Amino acid sequence: MVIVMEQHASEEQIQKVIESLVEVGYDVHRSTGVSHTVLGAVGQPRQVVDPTALELIPGVREVIKISEPYKLVGRTFKPADTTVDVAGVKVGGPEVIVMAGPCSVESRDQVGRVARSVHASGARVLRGGAFKPRTSPYAFQGHGEEALRWMREVSDEVGLAVISEIMDPRQIEMMGRYVDCYQVGARNMQNFSRSWARCAGRCCSSAACPPPSRSGCSPRSTSWPGATLR
Numbered sequence: 001m002v003i004v005m006e007q008h009a010s011e012e013q014i015q016k017v018i019e020s021l022v023e024v025g026y027d028v029h030r031s032t033g034v035s036h037t038v039l040g041a042v043g044q045p046r047q048v049v050d051p052t053a054l055e056l057i058p059g060v061r062e063v064i065k066i067s068e069p070y071k072l073v074g075r076t077f078k079p080a081d082t083t084v085d086v087a088g089v090k091v092g093g094p095e096v097i098v099m100a101g102p103c104s105v106e107s108r109d110q111v112g113r114v115a116r117s118v119h120a121s122g123a124r125v126l127r128g129g130a131f132k133p134r135t136s137p138y139a140f141q142g143h144g145e146e147a148l149r150w151m152r153e154v155s156d157e158v159g160l161a162v163i164s165e166i167m168d169p170r171q172i173e174m175m176g177r178y179v180d181c182y183q184v185g186a187r188n189m190q191n192f193s194r195s196w197a198r199c200a201g202r203c204c205s206s207a208a209c210p211p212p213s214r215s216g217c218s219p220r221s222t223s224w225p226g227a228t229l230r
Contacts, residue, residue, distance in 0.1 A: 013059030
């Protein structure tokens, strides 16, 4: 369920509601907006909570029951757009951001030509595959870190941000030296979902997670800025 607090609800009132929900077994996620604080209660409580009783707590404006499984990424919990800064590129705002590039980075010359074409076409982010798993172990598997280095060099030359798909959580630190945003495939988002918390704020799922800097991963977070991107 989602609990919308009154515009002038005090911090003490907000904390009382949070404590009441946690006490019965809910996980509570807080979203503080310009005018209202919204609390998202998820999980399996140990006892049934009557929404009407919650509305009687001072400071509560209304309680909304949500049946959708995507409670924390829906507009009910967070109606405002989420804007993520990817190396100066505002993703999620009014501007349509295009990320383009080769499916597989094959050479520095290739990615250089593509990057200049991408930039000239108005795209803001260079996308390229450094790791390309194939069914056959004898097929081209991508250039790995060298491909990421090529992408970083040419992107710095033409003024583009960089995104590339990460295939394994063990690549987080290495890739963080080159990319501005990790691309996480739908399958890997499910397989390694807990590990992606290490790069919270730096991912784009294609399923989506972006980095505040290339100096390393940001601290663990309970919410990802990219969570409500559509």
